Amino acid sequence: MKPKDLEVKRKHHYVWARYLKAWANKNDIHYITKKGLPATDSVKGLARELGFYKITSFNDDDLLYIRTISKLASDDLQSLHMGFLENFITISNVLKSRSKYHHADTDLASQILQFNVLEDMHGKIEREAWPLISELRRGNTDLLVDQHQRSYFCFYIAQQLIRTKTVRDKSIDASSRNLPEFVTSAMRRNWWFVSFMLGINLGKGLLETPKDRHFLIENKTGKPFITSDRPVVNVHSCLKKTLPDSPPEKLDLYYPLSPTHAYMINDSEDYNNLKGMVTIEDVAHLNKCMAETCGETVYGATRESILQVRQHIPQWKR
Structure with a gap:
């Protein structure tokens, strides 16, 4: 390590x-x-x-909210969502378990899980897209014929569209005006995961857009x-x-x-x-x-x- x-x-x-x-x-x-x-x-x-990608532990309402949003997508996308969700449920359970014996603000293991996991996932998406971005900046489109490179790039663009502070704040603000408070509260608590999930949906759509x-x-x-x-x-x-x-x-x-x-x-x-x-x-x-x-x-x-x-x-x- x-x-x-x-x-x-x-x-x-x-x-x-x-x-x-x-x-x-x-x-x-x-x-x-x-x-x-x-x-x-x-x-x-x-x-x-600070802590823009900080993850939190789930309660039952959180999981119901996330699964309800996921069901709006196609079956194959739902499967992807649930795969990621299961991983984060495991992390959530670890955080809950450690909170019985450690304070989350001072426990290094809890802090690393909360602050690093999603940040590292976005870092991986960025690194995978970098070779194509570098070539496109030179005017070279040759890597676009590689399906893996196209996939990395489309999912990177999708996540970059959804993950910004502006999209988060506007989404929560719109929810607060149009939906019950308990829904907005769930969105606010779980935006870190929901935004990633929406980025997956958009990435698949971009990849399927005609070349x-x-x-x-x-x-x-x-x-x-x-x-x-x-x-x-x-x-x-x-x-x-x-x-x-x-x-x-x-x-x-x-x-x-x-x-x-x-x-x-x-x-x-x-x-x-x-x-x-x-x-x-x-x-x-x-x-x-x-x-x-x-x-x-x-x-x-x-x-x-x-x-x-x-x-x-x-x-x-x-």
Whole structure:
């Protein structure tokens, strides 16, 4: 066992720091602060929250809630959900057992189980997707023909879409307005698992999307793509007619990979023109979409690129 295996990982990134480095000079990246000012900071300190992936032990209501959500999916997905759930039930039982003799806040074994397990699972998903991400950033799509690499990438994108702080907070907020309190309470307690489960569902859907609806975008305009604390966004036109708190019927997913490359997985053909050539107007539109859907901030390779979209960030919208 390595010494790092005995470290409690409390600082959890909901956007991968290694991903953000594509916009960084060394480790520093441009972003908009909570006061609306441009700033630079290390990617290691951004898009993270203490204990974001902290797991908790289950009670009967928690398991009923999770299984009820799972039953909305297909049989094969339910089987996947339950496989992961059984593993976490085992961890839950260990935590309950140790709590009889140890205080969870000071017991190292309990802390490692609570803070490290899900964090490590997301780390594994990231590492598996990295070879393809690296090649796509170079404009090389050869690895897309490998089914394993495509699978890793689709599940990575799906988890990255669902796992952010913004999606968590908006989901819980919508539940609190539309559903009984006991349901919202169950969602709040178990979002760490439910979000992972929803990511599995979405990943399978993305993998089944026809290959011609997957494509790499190369930006040669000189105007850089930006990204945000919610880097996978739906830019489908149906959003204009989607009611608040309602899920969109269609997805055109846009994921910037670097200032010069991005990836799309689309239901529509609205963005097919980007397969050939990207204009400055296209970049401006996609950057605007990224700013409008972010949680708190955007990230960019230059100070100018983030200032150009600050007016579209929800709390700074004018």
